[in-house]
Amino acid sequence: MTETLLNIYHRLDKTYGDLNWWPAGSPFEVAIGAILTQNTNWQNVEKAIINLQAADALSLQKLSNFEPVELEQLIRPSGYFRQKAERLQLFCRYLLAQHGNLEILLQQPMSAARVELLGLKGIGPETADSILLYAGQIPSFVVDAYTRRIFGRFGLLNGSESYDDVRQLFMQKLPQQASLFNQYHALIVQHAKIHCLKKPRCLNCPLSSDCRYLLDQNKSAELV
């Protein structure tokens, strides 16, 4: 299994190269993006972040004190804007009250920081792990729907696993390196977008030799 997961990683890495997810911005800005991107296209998140930057709102204090209706309008392009505005403010106010800033929360051992993030309304496992990994460079593997879809097609997942089951699988079988987890998750998303949507586009898929979707169709999947 270890060899399989690493083999897939290297094939994706060779195909797509260094994707360099979330290279810029403070840990706090990364965390804001992680909340805004919940079930949302990143392009829409970028529009919301640009609005926040233009309003000079990207700080713990300012986001905490924003009028909810005004904040909702700034992040409106990211969708679910009422929920997300509330979640952003709860997140910021918690950090201010308990730690002063995000970096201090992230200085704790991974398990403690993760439990704390998961205790906040609006931060589920994927968002918590995204914050740990991309904001804190802490090796916590991020599992998403694409991960399940792709590795289900390899027969490595059957769909019944919990989020933490899948996370543990990757974390036990891969070297505990934040840089590797960072790139692997980005590669999964990149690959899925190109090849593994509901209408798969399997032409030139770098993983086609092991993909059950193709094997089940006797490698005659409709190529688009």
Place this chain on the structure above:
DNA sequence: GGCCAGGACACCA
């Protein structure tokens, strides 16, 4: 006009 996107939560059985 429908599908999809870098989820999470409340509610119910």
Place this chain on the structure above:
DNA sequence: TGGTGTCATGGC
């Protein structure tokens, strides 16, 4: 514990 409805915008 697991399934379902809800939240919402914008690109294709």
